[in-house]
Amino acid sequence: MSLNLAETTEDAPEESPRAQAQDRIAEALAELSDVIDTPEGLQACASFSPAEVDFDSDAWISRLSDVQGWLRFDDDLSNTDLGTFTRSLAKNLNFVPETQGIDESNGATGLTTEALERLAERAERAARLKDEFIAELNADGGTQASATASWSDQWETEGDDEDVSPEPVTAKADVWHIFQLTKKKLNLTPSYQRGDVWRTGDRQKLIESILRGIPLPSIILLRKGGAVPDDVVDGKQRLTAILRFVGKHPEALARVIEADKAKPEARLREKFETDYPQFRLAWKSYMGEPLTAKLEDDYYFPFRLRNDKNGVLVGKDLEPLRGKYYTQIKGRTIHVADQEVTVEELFEGAPDYKVPVIEYTKASQRQIHEVFNLYNKQGMHLNAEEIRNAVFHDVELTRAILVAAGDASRRARIEDITPSLVNVPGVAELGKTLADYGFGAARYRRTKVLGWIIAVLVNDSGNKLLPSTARHTDDLLKRVQDDNSHPLRVSSRLADLFGLVTQAASLHATYDELWPEKFRGDGKSSRWQDLQLVGSLVGIAIATAGAPDDIEERIEANAEAIRDAALNEWTRPEKTQTRTQWDFIARIAAGVVEKLGIDITSASEAIRSRFGSSGVESLLLSRISARGA
Numbered sequence: 162m163s164l165n166l167a168e169t170t171e172d173a174p175e176e177s178p179r180a181q182a183q184d185r186i187a188e189a190l191a192e193l194s195d196v197i198d199t200p201e202g203l204q205a206c207a208s209f210s211p212a213e214v215d216f217d218s219d220a221w222i223s224r225l226s227d228v229q230g231w232l233r234f235d236d237d238l239s240n241t242d243l244g245t246f247t248r249s250l251a252k253n254l255n256f257v258p259e260t261q262g263i264d265e266s267n268g269a270t271g272l273t274t275e276a277l278e279r280l281a282e283r284a285e286r287a288a289r290l291k292d293e294f295i296a297e298l299n300a301d302g303g304t305q306a307s308a309t310a311s312w313s314d315q316w317e318t319e320g321d322d323e324d325v326s327p328e329p330v331t332a333k334a335d336v337w338h339i340f341q342l343t344k345k346k347l348n349l350t351p352s353y354q355r356g357d358v359w360r361t362g363d364r365q366k367l368i369e370s371i372l373r374g375i376p377l378p379s380i381i382l383l384r385k386g387g388a389v390p391d392d393v394v395d396g397k398q399r400l401t402a403i404l405r406f407v408g409k410h411p412e413a414l415a416r417v418i419e420a421d422k423a424k425p426e427a428r429l430r431e432k433f434e435t436d437y438p439q440f441r442l443a444w445k446s447y448m449g450e451p452l453t454a455k456l457e458d459d460y461y462f463p464f465r466l467r468n469d470k471n472g473v474l475v476g477k478d479l480e481p482l483r484g485k486y487y488t489q490i491k492g493r494t495i496h497v498a499d500q501e502v503t504v505e506e507l508f509e510g511a512p513d514y515k516v517p518v519i520e521y522t523k524a525s526q527r528q529i530h531e532v533f534n535l536y537n538k539q540g541m542h543l544n545a546e547e548i549r550n551a552v553f554h555d556v557e558l559t560r561a562i563l564v565a566a567g568d569a570s571r572r573a574r575i576e577d578i579t580p581s582l583v584n585v586p587g588v589a590e591l592g593k594t595l596a597d598y599g600f601g602a603a604r605y606r607r608t609k610v611l612g613w614i615i616a617v618l619v620n621d622s623g624n625k626l627l628p629s630t631a632r633h634t635d636d637l638l639k640r641v642q643d644d645n646s647h648p649l650r651v652s653s654r655l656a657d658l659f660g661l662v663t664q665a666a667s668l669h670a671t672y673d674e675l676w677p678e679k680f681r682g683d684g685k686s687s688r689w690q691d692l693q694l695v696g697s698l699v700g701i702a703i704a705t706a707g708a709p710d711d712i713e714e715r716i717e718a719n720a721e722a723i724r725d726a727a728l729n730e731w732t733r734p735e736k737t738q739t740r741t742q743w744d745f746i747a748r749i750a751a752g753v754v755e756k757l758g759i760d761i762t763s764a765s766e767a768i769r770s771r772f773g774s775s776g777v778e779s780l781l782l783s784r785i786s787a788r789g790a
Contacts, residue, residue, distance in 0.1 A: 162329075164172030167602075173211060173257060174449075178274050178278070179267075179274045179277060180279045180338075182274065182277035182280070183270075183277060183281075184211075184282035185212065185213075185263060185284070185285060186221075186225075186277065186280055186281045186284050187211035187214035187216075187221075188209075189281070189282055189285045189287065189288045190209075190224055190228055191210055191211045191213070191214065191283035191683040192211050192288045192289060192291070193228040193231045193232075193284070193288055193291060194206055194207070194208045194227060194228055195208045196230060196295070196303070198295060199230070199231075199292075199382065200230075200294060200300055200305070200308065200309040200312050200313070201305055201306065201309040201701055202230070202309075202734075202735050202736050203213065203230035203231065204227060204230065204601075206227040207227075209224055209227075211348050211603055211653065216268075216270055216558065217269055218269055218270065218390050219243060221241050222243070222246055223240070223268075224257070224590065225250075226238055226285075229287075230239055230736070230786060231287045231290075231291055231775060232254040232283055232284060232287045233287070233738070234738065235308075235737065235738050235739050235740055236249065236252065236253060236734075236740065237249075237255055238253070239329065239651055241270055242708070242750060243269075244265075244271070244655055244732060247263050247270070247271040247272055248260075248263065249506035250262075250272070250276075250280070251263055251272070251276055252421075253661055254276055254279045254280060254283070255786070256276065259547075261273075262276035262279075263276070269544060271762045275299060275681065276562060280520075282763060286593060288394075290316065290436055291311055291473050293311070293312070293628070294308050294309070294311070294312040296306075297311050306682075306688075306690070308624070310493070310691070311391055314609070314631075317630060317631035317632070319628045323396060327627075328537075328781045331522050332519060332520060332521045333519075333520055333525035334379075334517065334518070334519050334520075335513035335515050335517075335520065335609060336516065336517050336518065336520050336610075337380075337515055337518045338511050338512070338515055338516075339371075339403060339507070339508050339509070339514075339515075340508065340511075341408060341512065341518060342380065342400060342403065342516065342518070342643060343404055343409045343508070343509075344405060344409075345391070346386075346388075346390040346391070346394060347382070347390050347391055347392075347393055347400065348390040348391065348392050348409060348644070349388075349393050349400060349401060349411075350397075350570065350572075350573070358779075359398045359402060361400070361454065361458075361464055362467075363398070363402070364402035364405065364406070364464060365401070365464065365465075365466055365467045365479040367399055367402045367408050368402065368403070368466060368570070369456070369466065369467070369472070369473050369474055370559055371403075371497075371507070371508075371514070372474070372482065372495060372497070372504070372507070373473065373474075373479070373481060373497075374496075374497040374498045376517070377397075377399060377516050377517070378396070378399075379517040379518065379519050380395070380399065380400065380516060380517070380518045380519070381395035381396060381518075381519045381520075381521075381641045381788060382394060382395035382518065382519070382520045382521065383520075383521045384520055384522050387541060391520075392750050394551060397573070400413075401461070403460070403508075404464055404486055405461055405464060406438065406463060406508075407463070407508050407509070408433060408462075408463050408487060408488070409453075410461040410462075411465075412460070412461045413460055413461040413462050416460055417429055417430050417433045417706060418430060420444070420447075424447045424448070425445070426447075427443045427447040429443055429444065429447070432487070432780060436488055436489075437486040437487070437488045437489070438486060438488075438489070439462050446572070448565060454564075457532075461565050463487060463488075464486075465484055465486050466482055466484060466485055466486075466490075467483065467484070468483045468484030469483065470483075474635055478493075478494065478495040478551045478739050479495060481493060481515045482495075482504070486702075487504070487508070488765070489679045490504045491503065491504050491505035492504070492505065495507070497512065497513075497514045497671070498512065498513040498514045499513070500512055500513045502514075518788050523582075535609075536603075539652070543732075546605030546606075546608050547605060547639065549631075549634065549635060550563060550605065552638075553635075553638040553639075554640065556638055556641050556642045557579055557639050557650070557652075557655060558637075558638065558649050558655060559638055560578045560579045561579040561581060561582055562608055562611050562612045562615065563578075563581050563605075563608050564578055564582060564588075565582065565588050565591045565592065565659055565662075566591065566592050566595060566605075566607035566608040566610070566611040566612075567592020567593065567596065567604050568592070568596065568607055568608045569605055569651065577657075580652070581655040581656045581659075582656060582659055583656070584610065584656065585656050585659050585660050585663060586660065587663045587664070587667060588660075588663050590663070590667070591611070591659075591662070591663050591666055592607055593666070593695065594666050594670050595607040595610060595611065595666075597670070598688070598694060599682075599688030599689055600689075600690040600691075600694075601629055603697060607711070609631075609691075609694070610691055610694065610695065611633075611662070612634045613633075613691070613695055614635045614662060614695055614699055614702070615634075615637070615658065615662060615696055616630075616634040616637045616660075616776065617633070617650070617699050617750075617776050618662070618702055618703070618745070618768060618772075618775070618776055618777075619637065619658065619768065619772045619773075619774050619775060619776050619781055620633060620635070620636060620637040620698060620774065620776045621636075621775060621776055621779055622776070622777070622779040622782075623779070624782070625744075625779075626740075626782065627739075627743045627779055627782075627783045627784060629739050630739075630742065642715050643675070647773070647774055648773025648774070649772065649773065650660070654771070654773065657771055658772055661702055661705060661771075664705055665698060665701045665705050668701055668705065668716065669697065669698050669701045670715065672716050672717075672720065673722065674724065675716070675723045675724050675727065676693075676697060676724075676727055677724060677727055677728045680693055680722040680731060681694075690733070692733060692745055692746060693731075693733065693749065695746055695756055696731070696745060696746040696747075696748070696750050696753075697727070697749050697750075697753060699746065699750040700750035700752065700753025700754055701751055701753060702750070703750060703754050703759075703765070703768070703777060704753060704754045704757045704759050704763045704764065706767045706768045706771070707754065707760065707761070707763055707764025707767055708757070708759050708764075709716040712757075713759045715758060715759070716757065719756050719757055719758065722756045723756045727749075730748075730752065731745075731748060731749050731752060733745060733766070740783070743783035743784070744783060746780065747780045747781060747783055747784035748784060749782055751780075751784065752780060761777060761781070762778065765777035765778060
């Protein structure tokens with residue numbers, strides 16, 4: 162008897178797409194149940210095995226319900242009956258209408274194969290982000306609040322796929338010798354790039370990795386054309402470390418050349434290139450300042466390798482390199498990538514060891530955004546702000562948010578990045594105010610909050626419900642980027658907007674007694690949680706726009722009423738899904754405006770008149786929607 166393998170494979174249930182999707186779901190849900198620590202607002206459940214996620218009965222419904230908080234659905238799943246449950250699940254899986262994800266003939270699930278595959282993908286994403294939450298929670302200095310914030314950020318960053326542009330991206334992936342990077346004209350500091358965040362130890366470890374032949378992650382460049390240096394889109398910290406180590410950083414070379422012209426008898430440039438320890442002595446003698454580690458960082462001068470006997474530079478080839486500068490070890494022979502080379506050949510020649518480089522030759526900022534998102538989902542984990550600052554760096558509003566939040570490079574001049582803010586009173590203090598509220602500089606946390614506030618104030622979503630906070634901010638920046646006549650491309654309006662936000666932030670901080678600790682966050686410290694800060698600061702900003710002449714008098718007259726509401730009325734929801742987030746923010750913002758005796762509709766019109774649009778009605782719509790739900 163002949164055996165038809167194709168028919169057997171097709172008929173075998175364990176090989177069918179439905180069965181495979183169900184297996185993936187069962188494994189991921191079981192993994193999500195096997196935890197003790199959870200993000201704020203999530204409850205741990207009893208652990209269960211994949212076998213207990215039974216799709217031949219309704220057992221899978223209760224198991225999915227147990228861990229649904231990890232899956233970050235917009236709405237709670239309703240498990241009153243199978244029909245209601247599948248409809249609410251299909252809606253949360255973004256089937257429009259939800260009936261597209263439902264097929265009642267599919268046994269105990271009632272879901273189409275496509276719906277099961279979407280659920281499998283979301284469950285697996287939830288399991289990965291759960292692992293990242295646990296890792297951050299257990300890291301040095303990790304707290305439930307900080308780990309929860311990062312977990313929430315990742316869900317927003319990895320939100321549902323946006324419409325992508327149909328045009329192909331023109332790029333090429335290659336491997337380059339190190340000297341091709343060190344000699345190429347590069348813009349290491351496009352305005353969207355963060356400052357130099359690596360410490361000396363980080364740089365030393367990178368160079369040690371190269372000396373040991375460990376492959377580096379890809380460097381991503383954007384070719385600008387002509388004589389314009391290519392932008393370093395990703396890999397700035399790695400390139401800076403390499404350039405500094407070999408003495409090729411452009412800022413260091415410019416400083417040495419200038420000093421050499423001023424003191425030719427010292428032969429500073431010659432010593433810099435051939436004997437850096439002698440250069441350090443000569444610099445101190447002729448320039449009158451010892452080269453401390455801090456000064457060498459500021460000047461982008463070379464650094465030495467670690468002198469750690471328990472470190473990674475071991476063996477007869479690498480041990481002599483410990484504690485040395487590049488100029489001291491250029492002639493040493495080492496083995497890299499199964500090849501015997503000198504250190505100088507490794508960094509300045511054409512050995513087998515190469516660095517992967519992705520070079521965009523023709524790509525829009527939006528297309529780069531798409532690639533960033535793809536990398537994110539494959540493990541690079543750039544957060545929303547890091548992506549946003551790269552994608553929308555050509556929009557001055559983006560750069561203004563970065564500068565006002567205090568997250569731009571400390572070496573950058575405000576007039577070079579965002580000239581519209583040069584004469585805005587107090588804008589330099591805005592970042593410090595956010596830092597005082599407990600929002601650190603790590604991964605653009607202050608930039609996120611400030612961008613969020615501005616989007617709430619001026620981004621009109623029409624009659625649509627507000628999307629995730631990250632998407633709402635992106636939507637505003639896309640509108641400004643795509644519309645050459647957008648009001649927020651006008652310097653005076655941009656200055657006016659940041660003037661309003663700066664004034665509101667100053668009032669918010671000055672009248673600190675309005676905000677009890679119980680309202681701010683955990684009730685035990687002065688640290689704020691982002692929802693409370695965004696809601697209350699937006700409320701003050703709307704009120705300031707509506708009654709600019711007597712806002713302080715109104716605050717003083719109604720301080721007790723605001724404090725009472727913050728203490729007793731504006732209670733943070735246990736679950737912070739997208740809808741409940743916006744409802745909470747809207748309740749606070751509208752409540753502040755109401756307590757100050759200001760008509761919020763008139764205040765919104767004032768905002769629209771000044772900035773070309775208002776986001777107030779969109780915010781209030783989200784509150785109405787939440788009430789209806």
